[in-house]
Amino acid sequence: MENIIEQIRADALAEIENASSAEEIKALSVKYVGRKGLITLFLRNISSLPKEQRPSAGQEANVTKQLVEERIEEALQRIEGLSLNSSDSIDVSLPGRVAIPGILHPISQINQQISNIFKRLGFDIAEGPEIETDYYNFEALNFPKNHPARDMQDTFFVSDDIVLRTHTSPLQIRIMEKTHPPIRVIMPGKVYRCDSDLTHTPMFHQVEGLVVDKNIGFSDLKGVLTTLVHQIFDEEISLRFRPSFFPFTEPSAEVDILCVICRGKGCRVCSQTGWLEVLGSGMVHPAVFENVHYDTSQYSGFAFGMGVERIAMLKYGIDDLRKFFENDFRFLRQF
Numbered sequence: 180m181e182n183i184i185e186q187i188r189a190d191a192l193a194e195i196e197n198a199s200s201a202e203e204i205k206a207l208s209v210k211y212v213g214r215k216g217l218i219t220l221f222l223r224n225i226s227s228l229p230k231e232q233r234p235s236a237g238q239e240a241n242v243t244k245q246l247v248e249e250r251i252e253e254a255l256q257r258i259e260g261l262s263l264n265s266s267d268s269i270d271v272s273l274p275g276r277v278a279i280p281g282i283l284h285p286i287s288q289i290n291q292q293i294s295n296i297f298k299r300l301g302f303d304i305a306e307g308p309e310i311e312t313d314y315y316n317f318e319a320l321n322f323p324k325n326h327p328a329r330d331m332q333d334t335f336f337v338s339d340d341i342v343l344r345t346h347t348s349p350l351q352i353r354i355m356e357k358t359h360p361p362i363r364v365i366m367p368g369k370v371y372r373c374d375s376d377l378t379h380t381p382m383f384h385q386v387e388g389l390v391v392d393k394n395i396g397f398s399d400l401k402g403v404l405t406t407l408v409h410q411i412f413d414e415e416i417s418l419r420f421r422p423s424f425f426p427f428t429e430p431s432a433e434v435d436i437l438c439v440i441c442r443g444k445g446c447r448v449c450s451q452t453g454w455l456e457v458l459g460s461g462m463v464h465p466a467v468f469e470n471v472h473y474d475t476s477q478y479s480g481f482a483f484g485m486g487v488e489r490i491a492m493l494k495y496g497i498d499d500l501r502k503f504f505e506n507d508f509r510f511l512r513q514f
């Protein structure tokens with residue numbers, strides 16, 4: 180009799196050992212310890228054994244049943260542990276997750292670089308509202324109503340008298356209303372124009388600069404802006420000051436750098452001129468000083484304004500401005 184239960188045990192353990200799926204194990208559970216399983220039947224038939232064999236056969240069968248049940252449980256755990264779907268197991272063969280560190284947006288990087296250059300030159304940094312009155316955006320800057328120069332700016336109107344600022348120049352007025360010379364300040368911020376193509380977006384960034392003091396001349400403007408351009412691009416780059424017009428500066432000059440693509444030969448990027456415009460500037464117009472009640476016999480000054488995206492495009496050779504606003508990490512992480 181004991182040979183029978185020993186045989187059953189040996190078979191059961193070997194079959195459990197070789198099983199490779201949860202289904203097989205479950206079938207073995209039915210075969211050996213289920214309601215009609217071999218061990219169960221053996222236990223049920225013990226009463227038909229000769230009396231003296233019953234205790235040891237019963238004991239043997241119970242021990243076997245327990246052992247087989249334990250092995251089935253272990254085998255199930257082993258197989259589920261290999262299964263990828265099991266939620267309480269760790270698949271050590273899966274590739275790890277690499278944490279990708281963030282970076283500053285290229286526009287923020289250029290903004291910081293510009294701020295650092297001016298901090299070293301002793302400038303303060305100021306900010307102001309993006310929603311402006313007609314007075315600050317135009318009127319006080321010497322753009323009379325119906326002046327054709329207002330057309331240059333593709334204004335977003337909030338109401339007749341309120342606009343999204345089209346440039347950072349209104350901050351010149353706000354600063355001068357609140358403080359007295361000497362003034363040395365830069366004013367970075369977002370500006371808005373109703374315009375959208377490869378080189379224009381409805382929102383972009385500018386940095387405005389303003390210097391007012393006694394004896395400020397055009398040579399100061401040239402010195403500061405030359406330093407700026409050399410530090411942003413490189414010390415060797417050629418630049419030129421080209422006469423221009425803004426209602427709030429007189430005389431006015433636009434600053435060009437030698438085309439970074441063709442080095443002056445003429446190409447598509449510089450429209451065959453050999454030069455690229457990087458900023459607008461000029462001596463503060465006396466009418467602007469009068470609007471903020473500065474004494475024009477004592478004070479003079481200069482102002483400048485530049486587009487941050489434009490500088491980033493020239494510096495990094497990017498041909499589509501809209502890339503800065505799509506937030507595709509494959510683009511952004513290159514800077």
Ligand code: PHE
Nearest residue numbers: 346348459460461482483484
């Ligand atoms: N505000 C001008 C623009 O947006 C730039 C500028 C600023 C020109 C200051 C002269 C002085 O085009």
